[in-house]
Amino acid sequence: MQNTIEHPAEIVPVPAAAREGTSCTLEQYEAMYSRSVNDPDGFWAEQGARLDWYRAPTRIGEWSFDPVDIKWYADGQLNICHNALDRHVAAGKGDVTALIFEPDDPQGETRKLTYAQLLAETIRMANTLKKMGVQKGDRVTVYMPMIPEGAVAMLACARIGAIHSVVFGGFSPDAIAGRIEDCTSDWVICADEGLRGGKKIPLKANVDAALDKVAVKAVLVVRHTGAPITMTEGRDHWYHELGADVAAECPCEVMDAEDPLFILYTSGSTGKPKGVLHTTGGYAVWTETTFRYVFDYRPGEIYWCTADIGWVTGHSYIVYGPLQNGATALMFEGVPNHPDHDRFWQVVDKHKVNIFYTAPTAIRALMREGTSHVVKHDLSSLRLLGSVGEPINPEAWRWYQENVGHGKIPVVDTWWQTETGGIMITTLPGAHDMKPGSAGRPFFSVCPQLVDGDGGVLADETTGGAAEGNLCITRSWPGQARSLYGDHDRFTQTYFSTYKGKYFTGDGCRRDADGYYWITGRVDDVINVSGHRMGTAEVESALVLHDLVAEAAVVGYPHDIKGQGIYCYVTLNAGVEPSDELAAELRKHVRTEIGPIATPDIIQFTPALPKTRSGKIMRRILRKIAENDFGSLGDTSTLADPSLVDGLIEGRLNR
Ligand code: PRX
Numbered sequence: 191m192q193n194t195i196e197h198p199a200e201i202v203p204v205p206a207a208a209r210e211g212t213s214c215t216l217e218q219y220e221a222m223y224s225r226s227v228n229d230p231d232g233f234w235a236e237q238g239a240r241l242d243w244y245r246a247p248t249r250i251g252e253w254s255f256d257p258v259d260i261k262w263y264a265d266g267q268l269n270i271c272h273n274a275l276d277r278h279v280a281a282g283k284g285d286v287t288a289l290i291f292e293p294d295d296p297q298g299e300t301r302k303l304t305y306a307q308l309l310a311e312t313i314r315m316a317n318t319l320k321k322m323g324v325q326k327g328d329r330v331t332v333y334m335p336m337i338p339e340g341a342v343a344m345l346a347c348a349r350i351g352a353i354h355s356v357v358f359g360g361f362s363p364d365a366i367a368g369r370i371e372d373c374t375s376d377w378v379i380c381a382d383e384g385l386r387g388g389k390k391i392p393l394k395a396n397v398d399a400a401l402d403k404v405a406v407k408a409v410l411v412v413r414h415t416g417a418p419i420t421m422t423e424g425r426d427h428w429y430h431e432l433g434a435d436v437a438a439e440c441p442c443e444v445m446d447a448e449d450p451l452f453i454l455y456t457s458g459s460t461g462k463p464k465g466v467l468h469t470t471g472g473y474a475v476w477t478e479t480t481f482r483y484v485f486d487y488r489p490g491e492i493y494w495c496t497a498d499i500g501w502v503t504g505h506s507y508i509v510y511g512p513l514q515n516g517a518t519a520l521m522f523e524g525v526p527n528h529p530d531h532d533r534f535w536q537v538v539d540k541h542k543v544n545i546f547y548t549a550p551t552a553i554r555a556l557m558r559e560g561t562s563h564v565v566k567h568d569l570s571s572l573r574l575l576g577s578v579g580e581p582i583n584p585e586a587w588r589w590y591q592e593n594v595g596h597g598k599i600p601v602v603d604t605w606w607q608t609e610t611g612g613i614m615i616t617t618l619p620g621a622h623d624m625k626p627g628s629a630g631r632p633f634f635s636v637c638p639q640l641v642d643g644d645g646g647v648l649a650d651e652t653t654g655g656a657a658e659g660n661l662c663i664t665r666s667w668p669g670q671a672r673s674l675y676g677d678h679d680r681f682t683q684t685y686f687s688t689y690k691g692k693y694f695t696g697d698g699c700r701r702d703a704d705g706y707y708w709i710t711g712r713v714d715d716v717i718n719v720s721g722h723r724m725g726t727a728e729v730e731s732a733l734v735l736h737d738l739v740a741e742a743a744v745v746g747y748p749h750d751i752k753g754q755g756i757y758c759y760v761t762l763n764a765g766v767e768p769s770d771e772l773a774a775e776l777r778k779h780v781r782t783e784i785g786p787i788a789t790p791d792i793i794q795f796t797p798a799l800p801k802t803r804s805g806k807i808m809r810r811i812l813r814k815i816a817e818n819d820f821g822s823l824g825d826t827s828t829l830a831d832p833s834l835v836d837g838l839i840e841g842r843l844n845r
Pocket residue numbers: 456502503577578579580581582603604605606607608609629695696697709711712718721722723
């Protein structure tokens with residue numbers, strides 16, 4: 191079944207300025223891509239050679255997707271912290287600014303840390319962790335605001351061979367406890383409080399509440415706002431006290447390339463969040479190489495990724511990618527609309543940012559506020575724009591390029607996932623024409639393939655042609671996740687069993703005749719809310735934990751700003767009356783259970799959920815109703831109670 195899909199989409203040519211001094215022209219991309227798939231070992235041996243290795247790898251890619259066993263650079267030894275910091279200091283670049291910190295409050299103090307200073311801070315944190323008893327292989331939970339110490343905590347763990355598990359600062363105590371428990375982490379690093387949009391985030395208090403449920407050996411607390419907090423004697427330590435008198439040297443632990451580097455929890459279609467496991471060597475090379483080519487970074491430039499270090503984008507493109515490239519990266523504690531809707535542009539202007547990488551949801555939110563906030567600021571320093579996290583609608587793309595990029599600079603729309611470690615499909619700024627709404631072409635070594643429901647191949651790079659289907663990747667790449675922490679079977683089951691021998695991304699996708707990929711969104715029960723991945727099952731579990739709820743089904747629906755909103759169908763226990771108050775209470779309940787990012791947008795009470803006679807909830811129908819798409823509900827005759835549908839539609843229309 192070959193689909194022929196027309197893409198009348200506009201083509202935006204590579205801007206002239208992007209061609210000058212680019213690290214990769216179209217001819218180079220084509221030659222390099224072809225080499226990367228025909229001789230992946232030769233290609234990745236060369237890319238990896240930019241890093242320092244204690245023992246240079248001779249084995250490069252060794253992998254199988256059936257059974258699942260993935261290794262890259264298996265006999266190599268290195269340390270990613272050395273490659274991110276010490277290597278640049280040793281090369282005489284210690285005075286180059288590594289991180290610029292821009293606080294939440296525009297009147298607050300900007301901080302700049304050179305590579306030498308960031309190294310010294312990392313050594314201090316590393317030695318403090320050692321003093322607490324943290325050893326190689328231990329899991330350390332990091333629950334930090336967007337301050338340099340967040341990056342320092344990650345780098346310090348990497349330096350001593352501890353495995354970091356960063357938990358986004360917006361997650362609830364229950365979510366923290368679950369993650370601590372899942373990876374049996376004995377250590378936590380947090381701050382007293384975080385600040386976002388003028389609001390205080392009680393990080394230490396949240397950790398305290400989590401630790402009522404699960405025990406750890408010690409908590410290291412970074413003082414940030416200076417707010418009064420509770421310190422538990424014997425368990426909690428102030429970083430500025432414990433780290434005051436540690437040694438100024440801390441040799442990097444020699445890591446095997448396949449030693450774990452970090453765990454990052456992400457939502458799946460079923461069950462609790464999965465601890466995606468990344469290892470050292472392949473991830474280091476993948477983030478170094480993708481950052482280098484996609485952002486085409488040039489010495490002296492200021493690069494700003496607006497993500498949070500609690501997400502994979504922050505891991506790969508605030509910390510490891512930029513720092514391994516010796517770049518100057520900006521870290522922003524705040525939000526786009528505080529104190530006003532021009533905050534992003536004010537920061538770009540203030541720090542003369544050259545490369546700006548953000549999420550479509552932020553662009554859509556700012557677009558709504560009009561261009562007056564943009565034109566107030568001089569954005570002429572910008573050379574490259576990026577987008578990540580969810581499909582960007584062409585309208586938002588154009589607004590971004592025309593108003594922020596003055597219609598002159600490239601936009602890279604980068605598709606990737608927590609599990610891929612780094613960027614997989616994108617245009618390269620000096621090489622590829624752009625098509626608003628399409629992520630572009632595969633990065634080096636990436637072999638995308640579109641398959642139908644039965645696994646039949648519709649299109650890939652060898653067949654060419656246009657098609658639409660489910661997006662798989664057929665070969666391994668160095669940045670690929672190796673497992674789910676402690677559950678390799680679930681890893682195999684989740685990603686490699688739908689289409690045996692292939693990595694299934696969970697995304698739907700179209701390929702046009704020019705070989706451009708257009709991600710259409712998730713095809714599983716995962717929704718993407720403001721670029722954040724959310725398992726509908728997680729929200730359902732949270733809802734049914736409430737005493738008055740009998741059953742819940744959660745689906746996504748189109749939302750102007752968030753991309754997708756969270757739509758909850760809720761059945762209450764017998765005798766309980768629906769009310770607006772109860773809906774508000776349930777919303778609050780989900781925030782407490784998971785965190786504010788999971789707050790339901792719409793709660794619709796229904797006397798029952800539509801089920802098949804065998805008791806399976808018919809989500810397809812619920813999705814269509816939430817989308818206000820009543821015309822294509824499909825066959826409802828298999829429902830145990832078809833009359834329910836009318837009530838559901840009526841309930842939807844009343845919203
Ligand atoms: O559906 C895709 C969407 O985000 C999912 C991955 O989410 P997460 O692991 O949280 O990582 C987000 C940051 C890399 C994907 O399965 N997604 C990510 N980037 C894009 C995207 N969808 C369309 N276009 C993108 N550029």
